[in-house]
Amino acid sequence: MPAYAVVGATSWGVTLAALLERAGNDVILLVRSELEAHAVRAAGGLERLGTGPVLGPRVHIHPMPLTANHAAGLSGALVAVPSHAFRAAVQAAGLPRSLPVVSAAKGLDLETSSRMTEVLHALGYDPDRTGALSGPNLAHEIIRGLPAAAVIATPDLELGRAWQTALSAGAFRVYASTDVLGVELAGALKNVIAIAAGAAWGLGFGANAVAAIMTRGLAEMTRLGLALGAEVATFNGLAGVGDLAATCFSPLSRNRRFGELLAAGRTPADAVDEIGETVEGAHTAPVSLRLAAAAGVELPITAEVAAVIGGERTVPEAMLRLLGRPLAREELPRR
Numbered sequence: 001m002p003a004y005a006v007v008g009a010t011s012w013g014v015t016l017a018a019l020l021e022r023a024g025n026d027v028i029l030l031v032r033s034e035l036e037a038h039a040v041r042a043a044g045g046l047e048r049l050g051t052g053p054v055l056g057p058r059v060h061i062h063p064m065p066l067t068a069n070h071a072a073g074l075s076g077a078l079v080a081v082p083s084h085a086f087r088a089a090v091q092a093a094g095l096p097r098s099l100p101v102v103s104a105a106k107g108l109d110l111e112t113s114s115r116m117t118e119v120l121h122a123l124g125y126d127p128d129r130t131g132a133l134s135g136p137n138l139a140h141e142i143i144r145g146l147p148a149a150a151v152i153a154t155p156d157l158e159l160g161r162a163w164q165t166a167l168s169a170g171a172f173r174v175y176a177s178t179d180v181l182g183v184e185l186a187g188a189l190k191n192v193i194a195i196a197a198g199a200a201w202g203l204g205f206g207a208n209a210v211a212a213i214m215t216r217g218l219a220e221m222t223r224l225g226l227a228l229g230a231e232v233a234t235f236n237g238l239a240g241v242g243d244l245a246a247t248c249f250s251p252l253s254r255n256r257r258f259g260e261l262l263a264a265g266r267t268p269a270d271a272v273d274e275i276g277e278t279v280e281g282a283h284t285a286p287v288s289l290r291l292a293a294a295a296g297v298e299l300p301i302t303a304e305v306a307a308v309i310g311g312e313r314t315v316p317e318a319m320l321r322l323l324g325r326p327l328a329r330e331e332l333p334r335r
């Protein structure tokens with residue numbers, strides 16, 4: 001039987017471990033401590049997912065690092081911790097450098113502006129065997145068996161096909177791509193646009209305003225992606241418009257909820273505390289602006305989100321600035 005490791009007993013990590021098991025694999029779920037291992041074993045998953053036990057007997061829960069014995073039989077590993085904890089988690093996990101490793105995180109490194117596969121490369125993992133998983137994938141829906149689709153990007157399509165088979169279970173359907181850069185960037189950048197959409201919902205705006213933010217948001221995501229070497233098709237796919245739609249419209253999204261709380265007048269710190277989970281877009285906004293400045297690309301919505309998070313203006317002030325921008329021709333980046 002194939003065996004895979006999952007790093008991180010997060011909502012997404014536990015969900016991925018359950019999917020791998022449902023697809024017929026053995027799984028090693030690597031957690032931070034014996035205490036955490038005990039809690040996850042006792043709950044059969046994560047209490048905050050609210051489902052009851054979801055992990056079966058083929059998911060083995062162990063504290064990091066991976067033992068040589070476990071490493072020997074592995075076909076690959078998925079890393080499902082937030083981007084701010086990604087580097088440390090990979091270092092602690094002790095995954096063999098030759099192992100195919102896929103990032104399931106949707107964020108950029110705050111210090112270096114790197115994508116998560118770039119963090120893996122810097123840690124010595126083989127660029128030909130690293131990849132990224134993304135798409136409209138709210139863990140709370142997937143763990144309940146609701147249908148969803150994702151995209152896995154690897155430089156080598158054969159490797160991507162192996163991951164597709166490993167992860168596709170029940171109503172979870174995985175597509176393959178070779179645009180690792182595009183899939184990673186789209187997954188990270190959409191969280192920032194979802195904060196803006198949440199702010200629009202929070203101000204009492206309607207679906208028209210949210211759709212406008214999504215469409216112009218997708219244009220700026222694509223503009224930056226193309227400037228950095230991504231493929232336009234990726235932004236029109238599951239990792240781009242697909243995830244943008246799920247995140248901007250679902251009340252389950254933490255990024256959307258964060259925007260709603262900012263619009264209600266909470267400080268960013270209070271909003272994060274109230275949500276109590278990862279709000280990846282709050283970290284990604286300033287990093288995206290740095291990448292955009294270096295690439296000579298303008299990201300008006302992202303800039304306003306970063307300014308609100310940085311305490312430079314309120315949500316209504318930011319919305320007025322967006323509405324007051326010079327009228328322009330509608331340009332949608334093509335290549």
Ligand SMILES: NC(=O)c1ccc[n+]([C@@H]2O[C@H](COP(=O)([O-])OP(=O)(O)OC[C@H]3O[C@@H](n4cnc5c(N)ncnc54)[C@H](O)[C@@H]3O)[C@@H](O)[C@H]2O)c1
Nearest residue numbers: 008009010011012081082085089105106137138139277278
């Ligand atoms: N939750 C989802 O629906 C979902 C879906 C797709 C992708 N993602 C992405 O997956 C990543 C994880 O998000 P999540 O929502 O599953 O996280 P989460 O909010 O469930 O958990 C985040 C918390 O997990 C803890 N944690 C657990 N193991 C850790 C470890 N090994 N190292 C550091 N911290 C650890 C930390 O306390 C951290 O604050 C993010 O990049 C997110 O964008 C999440």
Ligand SMILES: O=P(O)(O)OC[C@H](O)CO
Nearest residue numbers: 135136137138253254255
């Ligand atoms: O809850 P969010 O906003 O982190 O969104 C979760 C996933 O990225 C949706 O695909």
